[in-house]
Amino acid sequence: MTVREQFIVGIDLGGTNIAAGAMPTDGTREIAMRMVLTKASEGATAVVDRIAGLVEEVIGQTRQETGAERSDFLGVGIGAPGPLDRSRGVVITSPNLGWHDFPLRDEVSQRINMPATLDNDANCATLGEWWCGAAKGGRNVVGLTIGTGIGGGLILDGKLYHGASDAAGEIGHTTIDSTGRRCKCGNYGCLEAYASGTAIAERARELLDVEGDSIMHSMVDGDLGRLTAQTVFEASKRGDAVALEVVRDTAHFLGVGVSNLINIFNPDTFVIAGGVTQAGDLLFDPLRAEVRRRAFKSAVDACRIVPGSLPLSAGVVGAVATFRAQTLRDP
């Protein structure tokens, strides 16, 4: 008798996009991956409709590809922006989605008539990289996901760490310069105020205000409002001196934050995911050098610093993994 393969659907809910896909419970492959716009402004019910529709699409395509029955799908893992209450499956507050105390897990579960779990999106991204990506094999893993903001995830002694009230891992809002740049959280000198995608673009604009000689001006047709971190990374690869300065500064600021975390956690693996991985060695080489200068040798020697290897799917893969961890026991 052969054991039938079973599947879990993963949902990665962001302020801009919802990504979805399925995986077998052993995590060996991604199936039916897709992405749609969140359109949070249409309200929570519309977003739940969209998630339910995606789950049905993913199940449909997975059945086509594998011959699975509907009963072979165990449920849905959802990753969403925090703060969350995992035990109740509630998004406590999400400025990007405009939600307060929204019972996302049960709303989705009822709509699709399947069990669901909820965890923080940054936790899911780190868990995804750990289960199937660049952080595989680690036992103590710190993950940073750098996009509009900076999210953090912690795998400690081989388990996702949540803290006392599911609020752990707010690494973006640790102070690296208490007299420094204003952060949108209200404090000064948060890592996010220097090294998020938003902050990278801001720092580039500040330099371009006084630097005429850069291809970035023409890349955005003279409209600096259109400049993003991606503009900076592309220009840096083409050798633009101003862009290279922005990338080097980013490596310095990230280096301070990463060194702090290496001194605190002594991890074996530090995975940095999100848009900044596009900068490649131009960012990671000076970042590693900065960390070697700053953090304790015994901790630096024990730690590899790697770019994420699942740029599109880490959140979905991690959402599958959180469902798996919360509902299955490993054999």
Next chain:
Amino acid sequence: MTVREQFIVGIDLGGTNIAAGAMPTDGTREIAMRMVLTKASEGATAVVDRIAGLVEEVIGQTRQETGAERSDFLGVGIGAPGPLDRSRGVVITSPNLGWHDFPLRDEVSQRINMPATLDNDANCATLGEWWCGAAKGGRNVVGLTIGTGIGGGLILDGKLYHGASDAAGEIGHTTIDSTGRRCKCGNYGCLEAYASGTAIAERARELLDVEGDSIMHSMVDGDLGRLTAQTVFEASKRGDAVALEVVRDTAHFLGVGVSNLINIFNPDTFVIAGGVTQAGDLLFDPLRAEVRRRAFKSAVDACRIVPGSLPLSAGVVGAVATFRAQTLRDP
């Protein structure tokens, strides 16, 4: 048949003092606590002699007080300054002791003919406060021990966290102001450079260089070289304005560091031990206020910030606890 009580000896080895004592395995009381000078300059063998002598004294007095047999003593837990290799029981390097790759655990074990374990002193202090002191009942505990430097210990999901190479918890050397004060580790802006006992005294001296009107001048007979953090705390309790400014600044700097750790760990308990607890509410009230201003509400609400309650014995109690954790299984 009654089960005989069994005992563990704890040793807290510091650069200045060695503290020692015994506890029954249930941690219900401290017995035969004592302290001698380390005199590290006399060499490692002399220090091991002194530790072995202390262990014998503690065992002798405990037997007198309890009627225990020598066979009722299970072994010795040792806390020592890091970095350490726990599995080999080796102090890798300790500037304060002048040691490199010294097999402290086995040297002590052979001398006293009993099993021994070795762990980091800051880990032991936090573990002691967790097992028997102010952090009792916590499940996710961050501990800072503030003395000459700043040490950190982490209890995560109910277990001491060591990291990949026993180097976790170097919280004193996390950057809070990357363009700030020089630290003796070589970096700029480490928490330790602002809020250690040494740094508190330094900042007070800097203020007193330009401030004539302070009782601290007479407290040290005009010799600022004799001023310590304790001078500052005593003067602040007597209402000295300069001392109060130093204490308020300390609360601010510690507040930045504590907020970072609360955002990262979302602990239920944050215990701050060492000499600074002498400052009492004069320090802890503005510190808690600073943390409420800086850290995420959901994380702040979940966390109590408490002074350590075992100022003299936390290290010894924690050393007993590490031996217990490494050799006994809980029933």
